[in-house]
Amino acid sequence: MLANSTGPERWRQVVKEEDIWRPAIQQICDRAGIVYRSIRTDFHSNNAVFLLDHHYVVKLYAPDQQDSFRVEEGALRILATTPALPIPPLLAVGDLNGLLSCPYIVMGMVSGMPLDELRGRFGSGDLVNIATQLGTVMARFHGSYFSGKSQIGQAYGAWNTLYENRRHQFIENLGQTASFPSCLKSELRAFVCSTEVDTYLNTPLVLVHGDLTCYHIYVEEQAGHWRVSGIIDMGNALAAPPEYDWTDLWFQTLERDVQALIAFLTPYQSALKIDENYRRRLMAFFLHSWEAAPKLATLLESENAPDIKDIGALLDWLWPRELETS
Numbered sequence: 001m002l003a004n005s006t007g008p009e010r011w012r013q014v015v016k017e018e019d020i021w022r023p024a025i026q027q028i029c030d031r032a033g034i035v036y037r038s039i040r041t042d043f044h045s046n047n048a049v050f051l052l053d054h055h056y057v058v059k060l061y062a063p064d065q066q067d068s069f070r071v072e073e074g075a076l077r078i079l080a081t082t083p084a085l086p087i088p089p090l091l092a093v094g095d096l097n098g099l100l101s102c103p104y105i106v107m108g109m110v111s112g113m114p115l116d117e118l119r120g121r122f123g124s125g126d127l128v129n130i131a132t133q134l135g136t137v138m139a140r141f142h143g144s145y146f147s148g149k150s151q152i153g154q155a156y157g158a159w160n161t162l163y164e165n166r167r168h169q170f171i172e173n174l175g176q177t178a179s180f181p182s183c184l185k186s187e188l189r190a191f192v193c194s195t196e197v198d199t200y201l202n203t204p205l206v207l208v209h210g211d212l213t214c215y216h217i218y219v220e221e222q223a224g225h226w227r228v229s230g231i232i233d234m235g236n237a238l239a240a241p242p243e244y245d246w247t248d249l250w251f252q253t254l255e256r257d258v259q260a261l262i263a264f265l266t267p268y269q270s271a272l273k274i275d276e277n278y279r280r281r282l283m284a285f286f287l288h289s290w291e292a293a294p295k296l297a298t299l300l301e302s303e304n305a306p307d308i309k310d311i312g313a314l315l316d317w318l319w320p321r322e323l324e325t326s
Contacts, residue, residue: 046065072235079144134228249261299318
């Protein structure tokens with residue numbers, strides 16, 4: 001068994017070794033009244049995550065993931081009060097002070113599989129259909145009420161600090177990226193520091209997922225149609241403007257499919273008008289995402305990238321005019 005002094009590096013080395021964790025898992029299940037037969041490791045997490053009988057999820061948080069534990073627990077409690085959300089039910093929360101000093105959460109499993117693993121089976125129109133369902137789901141998700149006393153509510157002011165830090169990070173990384181044309185660098189720097197971007201970022205905050213990638217969206221096939229069956233992993237949730245979630249959605253989940261994003265936004269906010277200002281808003285949130293400059297450099301260095309010289313051309317390439325609705 002791991003000692004209480006186990007640090008992040010040692011944790012990473014043994015996080016997938018089931019035998020080391022079995023005593024902890026058994027204690028957790030005894031506390032929660034859970035009987036199980038089979039156990040499987042989830043290899044997609046930095047934490048110790050185990051799937052029991054394809055019915056329960058036991059998640060033990062690494063020493064450097066304590067904030068993630070508090071956020072995920074808080075988000076799950078908030079979201080549980082919102083009807084018709086396909087999220088994992090929170091079954092138990094605790095801390096293994098006797099065996100290993102780490103907090104844990106026990107959840108029910110959602111049905112289906114990660115969208116990323118099933119994408120190859122999608123037919124024509126399936127991604128658009130999934131995006132439409134996801135728009136309805138995320139409207140409910142972002143509409144979840146949280147009080148100022150909740151973990152999310154207490155961190156309400158953290159958004160300003162986060163985007164200021166991301167802005168400084170972007171400008172610093174931008175200066176170190178040799179592949180950007182000098183004119184584009186100058187325009188990007190001016191854009192992220194503009195009052196226009198401040199207006200976009202200083203809007204009412206909601207509970208956002210924070211990592212809305214295709215790995216955290218589950219889908220399943222029923223009667224020949226795909227349906228969104230689950231949204232998992234709330235460890236990066238925070239209070240932020242809704243568009244904070246759109247960067248991962250657009251670039252990873254929807255793979256920059258114009259019709260899919262329009263299909264998503266239609267049920268999410270029926271009165272929304274997608275125009276050039278909204279496209280610029282999406283760009284602002286992208287440039288304030290984690291490691292935005294390296295991500296942008298990778299996009300510009302890809303085989304299908306056009307020769308981008310200015311910010312207008314960048315906008316039209318990454319968020320095409322075809323997105324605009326009348």
